[in-house]
Structures are given as structure tokens and as C-alpha cells.
Amino acid sequence: DLLEELVGEISDESDIDENRIKRIDKVTIVAHGDTDIKDVNRFFNVKIEAETNRTLGGAIMEKLGALPKPGETVLLGENLSATVEEMADRRATKIKLVKKTDSSKPA
Structure with missing residues (x-):
């Protein structure tokens, strides 16, 4: 933090790209x-695991076993649902993630 005061913003692995993630609530x-x-794991304090993919879109495609379609929802881990909202050129460009809390789980 002191170094950033002297030389300006320094990006490191703990920084989350806020151009890629937008909090809704x-x-x-x-x-x-x-x-x-x-x-995403750091943002939500969850553990999404993907065998071969490092990106959110890749993890969704891996889970589905095919290219996702807008409107498709998958469960990533025990408490995180991902809904593909927009696709462009065979890539998910907008994904809504909802973390299920104890109060939002069915009884």
C-alpha cells in the first residue's frame, strides 16, 4: 500500500478486475x-473447481458438456448458480451468479 502511494496503482494477484465483475446485491x-x-472464488468466498478451465465461461461449458445457450443455468459448487445471460461468438459474455445462503435454501 505504501509503495502504491509512491508509484501509483499496482495490480497483483489479489486484485479483482472490477470491469469483469459487477455486484448487483x-x-x-x-x-x-x-x-x-x-x-469469483475470492469475491464470493466459494470454491468453484474446473478440471481443465480457468475461466467462468469455460467452467460452465465443462459442466454442461456443450456450448451454453442464453438462459441456461448450472450449479457451480454447492451454493452458487450461474445463468448465462448473453453469448457472442460462441463465448459467454454475461453470466449472472447467485450465491445461495442458508435463508435462500429450500427447507
């Missing part, structure tokens, strides 16, 4: 498909 974000899974 306490449990909802909208993210670009090329957002790094690590950023």
Missing part, C-alpha cells in the same frame, strides 16, 4: 465469461 453478481475462476 449481497448475493448476486454479473461477470464476463472470461473472468478468472479465482476472482
Whole structure:
């Protein structure tokens, strides 16, 4: 932080790209498909795991086993749903993520 005061903003691995993730409310974000899974994990304090993909869009495609279509929803982990809202050139460009809390889980 002191170094940033002297030389300006320094990006490091703990920084989350806010151009890729936008908070909607306490449990909802909208993210670009090329957002790094690590950023989503840190943002929501969750553990999304993907065998071969590092991006959110890739993890969704891996889970579905095919290219996602707008409106498709997958569960990433136990408590995070991802809905593809927009696609462009075979890539998810807008994904809505909702973290399920204890109060939002069915009884």
C-alpha cells in the first residue's frame, strides 16, 4: 500500500478486475465469461473447481458438456448458480451468479 502511494496503482494477484465483475446485491453478481475462476472464488468466498478451465465461461461449458445457450443455468459448487445471460461468438459474455445462503435454501 505504501509503495502504491509512491508509484501509483499496482495490480497483483489479489486484485479483482472490477470491469469483469459487477455486484448487483449481497448475493448476486454479473461477470464476463472470461473472468478468472479465482476472482469469483475470492469475491464470493466459494470454491468453484474446473478440471481443465480457468475461466467462468469455460467452467460452465465443462459442466454442461456443450456450448451454453442464453438462459441456461448450472450449479457451480454447492451454493452458487450461474445463468448465462448473453453469448457472442460462441463465448459467454454475461453470466449472472447467485450465491445461495442458508435463508435462500429450500427447507
